[in-house]
Amino acid sequence: MSSLQQREAAGGPQRELAVGASAHRRSKAQLLRALWISKSGRAGLILVSLVVLGALVSVAGLSPHNPQAQSTSQVLKGPSLNHLLGTDQFGRDIFSLILEAMGVSLEIACIATLIAGVLGTLGGIAAGYLGGFASTVILRAADVIFAIPAILLALAIVAALGPGIMNSALAIGIGYIPIFVRVVRAPVLSLRSADFVGAARVLGFSRSRVLLHHILPNVYGVVAVQVSLALAWGILAEASLSFLGLGPPPPTASLGEMVYSATSLSGIAWWTLAGPSAAIVLAVLGFNLLGDGFRDATDPRTRRS
């Protein structure tokens, strides 16, 4: 499956939440419980926790080995108790490298999601709430970005800006903006004419109060879903960029780059490919499942009471 298909499957507007559908107000504890009740939510929470925990272990310097320590005596050793996922062609511990690379991956995906989430959500709110000319301009701009395959857009941006963590994040984030715009605009648009919003206006509440206190809180659910899906796409896109040699330059560890190096070795050392590939799959799957879980948890139609 191409990255674009993946992205569209993950975040196409057709899958957005029934609006304002919205979720009765629930505390964070209740939301977590609803997330836990949904099968995909629970699986997603577990996977994402594992992935994040692993990255934190590495950041805290608690990995089983120094990920960058090379050793001529340990070149291309298979999985063992000492090296859980084996070693690479420089004798580095693959498990520790994966943990480090996961941290970088998450960092890039988070920054990308922040960029896409903030800009896209603001754009979606403006397009939905203001309507008219502003809406047309924003939607056209989003369409233009959306028309370019996201991974090509990311490639072009990194090629133009040069490699690096921030540049990768920017390249990946920009492509995801239109999805936030669409997914946020639809509920804002329909909430704008909801009776309770009309009631708030008749009660003399200011425009900003109506927007901030009555419309936006009913949109958080769709944003939460989209943030999870954007993180999944971010990790995948980052891996693709670094697979193509456009990731952050060495010595920054990177999952995509590990997969690339492993492709030439997989005939003699399958574990060099298995470890990083599995890490990518687990992380992407985890965030996608978490997104589905948020959807279940905030959609009254699928919620169990």
Added chain:
Amino acid sequence: MILGTDQLSKVYRGRGGRPPVHALSGVSIALEAGSTLGIVGESGCGKSTLARLLAGLESPTAGSISLAGATLDSHTSPPSRERARLIQLVFQDPHSSLNPRLTVEQAIGEVLRVHALVERRRVHDRVAELLEMVALPERFVTRHPHELSGGQAQRVAIARALAAQPQILVLDEPTSALDVSVRAEIMNLLVRLQDELQLGYVFISHDLAMVRHISDEIVVMYLGKIVEQGPYQRVLDAPLHPYTRALAAAVPVADPDLAGQPPARLPAAQAAASTGAAEAGCQYEPRCPLAEAICRQSEPVLRCLDGSHAAACHVAAGPARLTGTRGG
């Protein structure tokens, strides 16, 4: 007169290449302080459009609204705080009119805080007081809309409207989304509140039986226009317009005079609102059992036929008929 409209019109742009919809055409009404104006008409005749215009949710295409003596410019629509203190709107579907994420106390308290109606620490007490006015116990303050029945939610919506201490409530079919068993309770509540607070009501319903109990004046609308208006006894006991008679016939009546008449059956609903002023003649003509040649040629205008009792019909009453014919 605390609320009045003058030749109020609203035209919606047609969606997807369809012709514009004249949801409201030249509607003039007047509401006296503390009294009730009943608005009746079938689905799509523009009742909710009138309600939204009165509340300021939309601006009229033409005409004006006067509120407490001040004429509101037809193109300033955003409901201001001052307007909120004068006029409030109660919606048909109580659940959709309450923010799903706010508790009863948050929803009502917000009104009190925004308008600075009570001191901050008195908000809870005032909310409880308002709930008591609509006969809900204080423990409801922590409930969310989904924890309320339809009747309870409508009471909360009424309490929230009353929190702004308005002089007028526009009630857009406030009972039609409710179980039949609680409709009477809500009607009794509204009657009691009107007595206690001297509220003026614009009470909208598609059901003549519903407005007869509460209205002082009745306005009957058909396809965005007023076809009959007058004091409630006159409109109910001696309806002039064939459409009103059809509506009245759909209601069981005790009046032997009326009961003796052949029942004017309401022909199959032709729900669409007027799509244009192009066609000449009476809009009711296709359904009218009394239609005559004149009805297809000229449109009847609203005329006082009996004191303050007016109807828009060529055939409705003798003397006016001549004027109508000549005018056409």
